[in-house]
Amino acid sequence: MDFLELAEKRQSDRAFDPERKIEPEKIKRILEAARIAPSACNAQPWHFIVVNNPELKNKIADATSTKVLGMNHFTKQAPVHILIVEENANFTSNIGSWVKNKHFPYIDIGIAAAHITLAAAAEGIGSCIIGWFDEKNIKKLLGIPSSKRILLDILLGYSTQEHRNKKRKLSDEIITYNRYEK
Template identity: 65%
Template sequence: MNDFLELVKSRQSDRAYDTTRDVEPEKLERILEAARLAPSACNAQPWRFVVVTDKELSKKVGKAASGMGMNKFAKDAPVHILVVEESANITSLLGGKVKNKHFPLVDLGIATAHITLAAESEGLGSCILGWFDEKEIKSLVGIPSNKRLILDITIGYSIKPKRGKIRKEKGKVISYNKY
C-alpha cells in the first residue's frame, strides 16, 4: 500500500512535454486498460476514450484546447486522451434520478483518476483539461455532435521537475463520525 501512496504523492499536473519523445504504444495500452477497468455506478461504463496519437492531429487538438490563453502547452502534448460521456445503463439512470445525481460524471472522474495514476506509474506526465473548444475537437476526431466531450487528458514525458503538493490541512478536509 505504501507504493500506491507514493504514486499518488508523485502524480502532478504536467504542463511541459518532451516533444522529441513518443509515448510507447504498450504504455498507452496499459493506461487505457486501467481506465477500462475503472468502477462505475451499476457497471454502466458510460465512457469512450478517443486516443489521439497522430502528431498533426495532436497539434490540432492541442490548439483547440489552448483558446483564450489557457492550456498553451497542450499543442506540444504527444497524446490526448479525450473522455467522452456515453449513455449510462437504465439502472444507473434510474438511480441517478431517484438520488438526484448524475453518476456518469462521477464515473468519468474515477476513470480519469485511473488514467493519470497509470500514466504516472509508467513514468509519464499528464494533465486533465476541462477548458477547450469542444465543438472543434469533436469535429477534428469525429465525435458525434450529440455526445459530450467532458475532458482532454494530455499525456507525455514531462520535462519539468516534480513540485511539492500544496494541500489543505487534514483537519480542514477530514473528520470522523461527524461533520
C-alpha cells in the same frame, strides 16, 4: 512504489518533451486501467479516443488553448491526448441518477480519469487533465456526433518539469470522524 508514493508523484504536468513518443504498450496499459475502472451499476459510460497522430494532435491542442485568457498553450507539447466522451449509462445507473439527483456518469468518468493519470504516473509518464476546450471544434475534428459530450482531454507525455511539492489543506481542516464539523 506504494500507492501513497504514486499519488504524491502524480502531478498536473504542463511541460512535455515533444520529441519523445510514448511506447504503445504503455498507452495500452494506461487505457486498460481506465477500462477496468469502477462505475455505478457497471454502466461504463465512456469512450476513450486516443489522438497520437501529430497533425491531428496539434489541431486538438489548438482547440484547447485560448489567447484571450492565456490558457493551455503547452498542450501542443504532449504527444498524446486522450479524450473522454460521455456515453449513455445503463438503465439502473440512469434510474439511480434520477432518484439520487446525481449524474453518476460524471462521477464514473472522474474515476476513470484518475485511473488514467495514476497509471500514467506508474509508467513514468506525466499527465494533465484539461476541461477547457472548444468542444464543437474537437467533435468536428474527430467525427464525434453532436449529441455526445466530450468531458475531458487528458494530455500524456514525458514530463520535463521538476516534481513540485503539493500544496494541500491540512488533514484536520478537511477530515472529521462521525460528523460534519467545520
